[in-house]
Amino acid sequence: MENPNPNDVSSSAPVLGPQMPPAVPQLPPQMFTTAASLLDLTDKKLMVALRDGKKLIGVMRSFDQFGKNQLRYAKNNEHPSDVEVAGNIVLQDTIERIFVKDLYADIDRGIFLIRGENILLLGEIDLDKDDYIPPPFKKAPVEEVFLLKKRELEETKRTDKVKQRKLAALGFEAEQSGEAIL
Numbered sequence: 001m002e003n004p005n006p007n008d009v010s011s012s013a014p015v016l017g018p019q020m021p022p023a024v025p026q027l028p029p030q031m032f033t034t035a036a037s038l039l040d041l042t043d044k045k046l047m048v049a050l051r052d053g054k055k056l057i058g059v060m061r062s063f064d065q066f067g068k069n070q071l072r073y074a075k076n077n078e079h080p081s082d083v084e085v086a087g088n089i090v091l092q093d094t095i096e097r098i099f100v101k102d103l104y105a106d107i108d109r110g111i112f113l114i115r116g117e118n119i120l121l122l123g124e125i126d127l128d129k130d131d132y133i134p135p136p137f138k139k140a141p142v143e144e145v146f147l148l149k150k151r152e153l154e155e156t157k158r159t160d161k162v163k164q165r166k167l168a169a170l171g172f173e174a175e176q177s178g179e180a181i182l
């Protein structure tokens with residue numbers, strides 16, 4: 001007897017019920033690009049990097065759906081993906097971590113409301129590695145780190161002014177220095 005071909009319509013095999021369409025593959029949760037992507041992060045410890053350079057660490061308790069913001073989200077060791085996040089988030093037991101050279105300090109901030117437009121990056125913190133600080137960094141008193149950070153910002157401003165003057169001499173205009181046309 002010949003081997004029957006499953007694609008052959010003339011086969012004498014009986015048809016058992018209606019033919020079902022192939023199953024539609026489901027998207028993984030990382031692919032959601034709305035506020036639903038934040039649902040998995042509720043009640044988890046996060047690190048949030050803000051546009052002004054601040055790093056906040058806290059437990060996300062709530063979020064809202066005000067506006068849409070694009071940010072990079074990375075879970076544990078996964079590759080970061082772009083996520084459109086809707087709105088503001090609330091962090092509880094928040095600390096602000098300040099880094100300067102090879103020193104860092106933590107400042108308690110308590111409950112922190114962050115406007116979504118200020119979020120640059122957020123990531124879930126692996127609780128097994130929560131206390132691990134990479135080798136070059138050492139914890140220092142807040143006052144010492146704050147003073148070093150202030151000096152670093154002043155130096156950055158000074159060097160930026162020098163760059164702007166050199167660029168202006170070449171005909172370039174610095175950001176936010178032009179006339180506003182209303």
